[in-house]
Amino acid sequence: MGRRLLIFVPYFWLLALFLIPFLMVFRISLSDYDLAQPPYSPHFTGNVMEVVRALDWENYTFIFGDSLYLNSFLSSLRIAIISTLLTLAIGYPMAYAMARAPRGVQPLLVMLVILPFWTSFLIRVYAWIGILKSEGLLNLFLMSIGVISEPLSILNTNTAVYIGIVYAYLPFMILPLYATLEKMDDSLLEAAEDLGCSRMEAFWRITIPLSLPGIIAGSFLVFIPAMGEFVIPDLLGGSNTLMIGKTLWVEFFNNRDWPVAASVAMLLLAILIVPIVLFQKVQEKEAGL
Amino acid sequence: MKRLSSINITALVLGFSFLYLPILLLVIYSFNASKLVTVWGGFSTKWYGELLKNEQFLDAAWVTLRVAFVSASIATVLGTLAALVLVRAGRFRGRTLFTGMVYAPLVMPEVITGLSLLLLFISLGIGRGMTTIILAHTTFAMCFVSVVVSSRLVSFDQSVEEAARDLGCNATQAFFLVTLPLIAPAVIAGWLLAFTLSLDDLVIASFTSGPGATTLPMRIYSAVRLGVSPEINALSTILIVLVTIGVITASLASKWQATTTDR
Numbered sequence: 001m002g003r004r005l006l007i008f009v010p011y012f013w014l015l016a017l018f019l020i021p022f023l024m025v026f027r028i029s030l031s032d033y034d035l036a037q038p039p040y041s042p043h044f045t046g047n048v049m050e051v052v053r054a055l056d057w058e059n060y061t062f063i064f065g066d067s068l069y070l071n072s073f074l075s076s077l078r079i080a081i082i083s084t085l086l087t088l089a090i091g092y093p094m095a096y097a098m099a100r101a102p103r104g105v106q107p108l109l110v111m112l113v114i115l116p117f118w119t120s121f122l123i124r125v126y127a128w129i130g131i132l133k134s135e136g137l138l139n140l141f142l143m144s145i146g147v148i149s150e151p152l153s154i155l156n157t158n159t160a161v162y163i164g165i166v167y168a169y170l171p172f173m174i175l176p177l178y179a180t181l182e183k184m185d186d187s188l189l190e191a192a193e194d195l196g197c198s199r200m201e202a203f204w205r206i207t208i209p210l211s212l213p214g215i216i217a218g219s220f221l222v223f224i225p226a227m228g229e230f231v232i233p234d235l236l237g238g239s240n241t242l243m244i245g246k247t248l249w250v251e252f253f254n255n256r257d258w259p260v261a262a263s264v265a266m267l268l269l270a271i272l273i274v275p276i277v278l279f280q281k282v283q284e285k286e287a288g289l
Numbered sequence: 290m291k292r293l294s295s296i297n298i299t300a301l302v303l304g305f306s307f308l309y310l311p312i313l314l315l316v317i318y319s320f321n322a323s324k325l326v327t328v329w330g331g332f333s334t335k336w337y338g339e340l341l342k343n344e345q346f347l348d349a350a351w352v353t354l355r356v357a358f359v360s361a362s363i364a365t366v367l368g369t370l371a372a373l374v375l376v377r378a379g380r381f382r383g384r385t386l387f388t389g390m391v392y393a394p395l396v397m398p399e400v401i402t403g404l405s406l407l408l409l410f411i412s413l414g415i416g417r418g419m420t421t422i423i424l425a426h427t428t429f430a431m432c433f434v435s436v437v438v439s440s441r442l443v444s445f446d447q448s449v450e451e452a453a454r455d456l457g458c459n460a461t462q463a464f465f466l467v468t469l470p471l472i473a474p475a476v477i478a479g480w481l482l483a484f485t486l487s488l489d490d491l492v493i494a495s496f497t498s499g500p501g502a503t504t505l506p507m508r509i510y511s512a513v514r515l516g517v518s519p520e521i522n523a524l525s526t527i528l529i530v531l532v533t534i535g536v537i538t539a540s541l542a543s544k545w546q547a548t549t550t551d552r
Contacts (some may be wrong), residue, residue: 002460007378007387010371010431014390018429021405028408094304097297109301111540118307118532120489122506122513123525127311127482130318137314141530170308230492235513245400252404252496262408265401276396 016063027058031264053181059263068247069264071272075242079158079233080226083165087173087222088215090166095177095214096207099184117171125164125235132160135142164232169225173218180214181207213282220279228268244268296459312516319522336523346508346524353488358421360426361483367427367436369472369481375435376442394432402429403496408519409496417499425497426487433486434479441475474543482541 063069080151098109116124131137132155139151154160184207192202208215237243244264252261319337323330340346371391377521378384394402406425410417449471453463469476490508512521 003378006370007374007381010367010374010435011383011387011390013367013428013431014371014387017406018390018394018408019386021409022401023359024408024412025405090304090307093300095294097293097300097304100293100297101301102293111536112305113308113535115533116312117400118536119312119529120506120525120532122489122491122509123315123528124311126509126517126521126525127315129513130522131311131314133517167307167311170304199403220551224396224541225398228400230400231510241445245398248400248404258408261404265398265404269401270396272396276393279396 025262025265028259029266030057031059031259037162059204060257060267062260063263063267064243068242069267072242072244072247073267076227076244077271079161079165079243080223080229083162083169083226084219084223086162087170088219091170091173091177091218092215095174095181098174098178101180105181109177113171113174113178120169121168122231125232128160128164128167128236129155146271156241158237158241160236161243163232164236165222165226165229168232169222171224172221176217176221177211177214181212185257186208216282217279220275220282224272224275224279227272296404308462315522316529319526321519321522324519329342336519337527340520340523340527343520344503344528345503346520349503349508352419356422356426356494356504357484357487358361360423360430360487361480363423363427364430364483365476365480368430368431368483369467369476371431371435372438372442375439391432391435395436397429399490399492400496403493406493407496417497418502421497421499422494422502423507423549424503425493426483426490427495430483430486434476436474437479437482438475441472445471477530478539481535 081264094113098106098113101109129136133139134153134155136150136155138154139148142148143151154163188206188210189202192206193199197205228245229243230249232243233243233246234249237246248261248264248268251257251264320332320334321330322333322335336445371387375391376386403425406428407417408420410421410424415421445468450463450467453467454460458466489506490504491510494504495507495510498507509521509524512518
């Protein structure tokens with residue numbers, strides 16, 4: 001009896017507020033445009049489902065036919081992949097150095113990596129606007145030391161989006177990398193050097209393969225949220241920065257075409273499902289070891 | 290022997306400067322007397338004064354705190370229950386679905402979570418406002434809580450609970466007298482995580498809120514879209530300081546707890 005209730009309460013909550021809404025999105029993605037009433041419209045009364053009539057794949061064929069959506073998906077994919085690689089390139093040396101730092105200092109360094117994660121995401125993205133804009137601090141600094149004479153326009157470009165994503169998600173990359181590097185047995189490296197490997201060679205042939213689980217986990221943790229990112233492309237990107245999260249937002253709030261927004265959401269999930277499942281598999285394998 | 294080379298030290302210095310410099314500049318410029326954000330006009334705290342007079346921000350802050358408090362508290366209860374189900378309930382029908390529903394929201398893009406909840410609320414005819422934001426935040430935060438709590442439950446020695454049962458406790462008593470105190474650090478950490486996630490959320494709140502319930506991130510977002518303002522810098526600084534104090538206190542508290550329980 002008690003056990004039943006224990007299972008029932010969280011089960012019911014997640015069914016009602018996660019699974020059912022999610023299935024509704026899928027259903028609406030197959031419905032017609034009539035549904036696209038403003039949420040506050042006085043004409044909009046009663047059940048959404050009543051308006052859902054002929055179910056068809058029209059919205060999906062529309063999305064595939066319109067280059068805006070296709071380009072948003074491709075551009076999100078490119079931005080997410082490049083930012084993941086950049087995050088790895090910046091995060092790896094940091095995680096590596098953290099793992100080699102004196103034992104007593106390591107908890108402090110981990111804490112310093114986690115602290116920005118607790119700070120508001122929006123504020124951390126906002127901080128870059130003041131730095132990157134044309135009369136911003138970076139340009140002022142570069143001009144005062146004479147590196148450039150004309151201000152660089154970085155804000156409202158894809159470069160700013162890369163900076164924003166790398167900055168916001170760097171902790172997600174460093175922590176799993178640090179976790180695997182910290183566990184690594186250094187005697188393996190010494191053995192490799194004794195057997196004639198150069199230090200560089202030992203790094204590529206031992207450290208990198210051993211830290212692969214961390215590299216994979218960190219990359220997924222950056223790639224998955226970056227793919228659906230809305231705030232960063234909206235605040236730092238320009239009008240020609242296409243990302244699917246932003247397209248969905250505009251479709252929903254500005255164009256009020258809910259069926260198309262729902263279809264975009266389903267396609268985004270279809271793209272993410274492979275990395276998400278892979279990530280879960282890697283995590284399970286790690287936990288099982 | 291592990292040793293830090295100069296390359297390692299450079300990586301750390303550059304990396305941490307990258308992480309902290311933007312925040313530091315934001316804090317410094319919140320004390321700038323000049324309205325022009327990038328021109329230094331001398332030290333001043335006038336933007337903090339302006340902020341205290343700005344009722345829109347104060348109202349939004351109050352809404353946000355209430356939403357975060359209530360949703361974090363419900364999420365902690367539900368998340369702890371979900372963790373107990375995941376770790377202790379053994380096999381039951383629909384277990385795979387349950388596990389999936391606990392883990393999926395962790396990786397679900399916020400735009401999709403927000404959109405789906407909004408469609409649910411509209412189809413049920415629930416008026417959107419603070420309640421709907423609380424329901425939405427509770428749902429995604431409980432999954433984070435259950436991950437935190439279940440990792441603690443897995444590592445915990447079940448025999449103490451069995452001993453309590455042998456000594457005459459019923460299941461409920463054993464949970465409240467033995468299990469809960471032992472997993473308390475994880476439950477508190479889960480609450481703090483849920484609270485922060487709610488405090489921080491812009492996307493899901495934008496989808497699920499209605500007129501009259503504007504959260505602080507929503508206010509900040511609409512102000513930020515118009516550009517950098519010294520008032521937002523001041524507000525950000527206050528939030529950063531509060532979070533920093535909270536995180537440091539929490540980590541000191543857990544360290545203290547670890548030293549008193551691991552004797």
